[in-house]
Amino acid sequence: MVSMRNEPDTAGGASVLTAPDARHLLDSAVATMGGTLHNWSVTQVDHRPGRSTTVSYRTRIAWPDGVRTETLGARVSERGPFSTAKDPRILRMSDGEREVQVWRFPADPALPALATAASRHTAADLLRNAGIDPAGARTRVVGYRPCRRAVVAITTPEARVFVKVLRPGRAAEVHRRLTLTRAAGLPTPRSLGWSDDGLVVLAPLHGIGLREAVRREGPRACSPDELVDLLERLPAELTELPRRAPWSESAGHYASIVGAAVPSLAERAEAAAAAIAAGLDGTGDASADVPVHGDFYEAQLLVDSGRVTGLLDIDTAGPGRRVDDLACLVSHLSVLIVMAPAASAGVRGALTEWIQRFDRAVDPYQLRVRAAGVSMSLATGPYRTQESGWSQSVTDRLGLTEQWLAAADKGGVPDFENLLI
Numbered sequence: 001m002v003s004m005r006n007e008p009d010t011a012g013g014a015s016v017l018t019a020p021d022a023r024h025l026l027d028s029a030v031a032t033m034g035g036t037l038h039n040w041s042v043t044q045v046d047h048r049p050g051r052s053t054t055v056s057y058r059t060r061i062a063w064p065d066g067v068r069t070e071t072l073g074a075r076v077s078e079r080g081p082f083s084t085a086k087d088p089r090i091l092r093m094s095d096g097e098r099e100v101q102v103w104r105f106p107a108d109p110a111l112p113a114l115a116t117a118a119s120r121h122t123a124a125d126l127l128r129n130a131g132i133d134p135a136g137a138r139t140r141v142v143g144y145r146p147c148r149r150a151v152v153a154i155t156t157p158e159a160r161v162f163v164k165v166l167r168p169g170r171a172a173e174v175h176r177r178l179t180l181t182r183a184a185g186l187p188t189p190r191s192l193g194w195s196d197d198g199l200v201v202l203a204p205l206h207g208i209g210l211r212e213a214v215r216r217e218g219p220r221a222c223s224p225d226e227l228v229d230l231l232e233r234l235p236a237e238l239t240e241l242p243r244r245a246p247w248s249e250s251a252g253h254y255a256s257i258v259g260a261a262v263p264s265l266a267e268r269a270e271a272a273a274a275a276i277a278a279g280l281d282g283t284g285d286a287s288a289d290v291p292v293h294g295d296f297y298e299a300q301l302l303v304d305s306g307r308v309t310g311l312l313d314i315d316t317a318g319p320g321r322r323v324d325d326l327a328c329l330v331s332h333l334s335v336l337i338v339m340a341p342a343a344s345a346g347v348r349g350a351l352t353e354w355i356q357r358f359d360r361a362v363d364p365y366q367l368r369v370r371a372a373g374v375s376m377s378l379a380t381g382p383y384r385t386q387e388s389g390w391s392q393s394v395t396d397r398l399g400l401t402e403q404w405l406a407a408a409d410k411g412g413v414p415d416f417e418n419l420l421i
Contacts, residue, residue: 014047014260016076016100017055026057026072029091029102035061040072042386044146049256052077056146071105073146110147110167113198117152117163130192130201132159162189166198170315174200177238177314184235187302188311207302207309211336214298218349222303224357230308231325234291239319244294246324248373251276254380261383262394272401273376279369279408292320297332323362327370330355330413331404334371335378337416338396351413365408372404 016022023040030037038060046054054075061070077099089107093100106114116122118141124134135156142151142162150165166174171194178200181188189202213221255273259266293300294316302310333351337344358367375397382393396419403414 014053017053017074018042018045030061032091033104035063037061045384045386047257047260049260050078054147072102073108074100074102075147076100108146111150111165111198112168113195114150114165117165117199123154126163126201127154130161160204161192162202164200164202168198171195171198171200174315177317180235180237181314184233186233186311187309188314205302205310207304210298210301210303213303214350215346218346219353222306222308224354226308228361231322236291238291238317239289241318243319244316246320247377248276248280248370251373251376254377257380258394258398262391265395265398269398275405276369276373281366288321289319290322292325293317294320296325296328323366324370326358326362327367328374331371331374334400334414335397338400355413364411368404368408372401375401375404
């Protein structure tokens with residue numbers, strides 16, 4: 001049985017891995033691995049037009065020792081082979097123009113350390129190295145984005161740690177950011193160690209996610225003054241690190257993904273991206289740089305009794321503009337409203353109140369234009385994760401992008417009532 005979401009009219013490599021004919025590719029790959037594919041469905045699509053596409057699948061496979069649910073990954077290059085390295089766990093195929101790689105989790109070709117983190121036996125070694133008794137250790141994959149990153153929780157009866165899995169060479173950078181921010185008194189996770197192949201072992205933090213808190217308590221979940229102060233406390237040493245372009249600078253890239261996923265939206269997405277680019281002011285002016293988080297939104301924050309107790313995922317912390325951090329937060333809050341309008345009273349209250357404080361900290365026009373840029377990036381999310389009804393969700397988020405652009409001219413927040421009719 002083939003189980004698929006409604007496929008987009010994508011070009012290039014995306015169609016190779018998401019169309020119904022992808023069954024033949026997976027059949028061949030699984031047979032080569034020694035199994036028989038029973039069924040499959042697409043769970044994630046990371047499409048980079050003109051470059052590559054990476055897809056993950058939920059499958060049921062019959063192996064000689066039984067039938068199991070498995071995660072498979074595949075990626076196709078439109079720019080020649082990915083690398084010349086050989087790995088017997090990764091099946092490589094080519095039609096003469098494109099190379100396709102297929103693997104069985106956790107043998108991700110871009111995340112060589114994933115197998116170490118995901119296996120209970122090798123995870124025990126990570127605990128020992130961190131000075132933790134590994135007796136009774138169990139692993140759970142918290143998040144996995146093929147060829148990009150993963151997070152694995154390792155628990156014992158006495159302890160819990162999180163292992164961030166990155167591409168080789170990035171772990172030292174993340175460890176440095178954690179060391180700098182903790183030395184500055186910020187509530188970032190304590191690094192218990194890292195490895196050259198991409199592992200960072202993190203101690204847990206206490207508190208509940210700000211997303212859950214704001215849904216329950218609205219603006220009382222956390223003071224906007226506390227959020228601004230948290231960003232102001234980021235250490236100056238972060239400005240010495242490489243500068244990462246803000247989400248708003250990549251609006252054109254994300255618009256191309258929107259247009260590939262839902263062709264009827266291509267013209268609107270391109271127009272919105274052009275308006276965002278025209279509205280940006282001094283994005284590349286290094287003299288205006290301050291320390292920034294780089295991906296600051298409610299899911300990256302833990303709170304307790306209205307105070308921030310955790311700041312997560314500082315992988316992209318470095319030099320940038322304060323307005324981009326705040327734009328990221330308000331845009332994500334607005335997407336939560338679009339995702340669940342009937343249960344969004346608390347989020348609406350927080351967005352309406354907090355943005356007034358943010359308007360005093362940064363330029364209000366730039367805040368909203370850049371929020372539009374973040375919303376454009378988030379418009380690709382429903383397609384990437386293949387959520388049910390993703391085409392309508394992409395449409396709604398593009399509408400939100402347009403509403404943020406309208407709000408840039410008139411102030412306030414997007415007109416959710418007209419957007420959600």
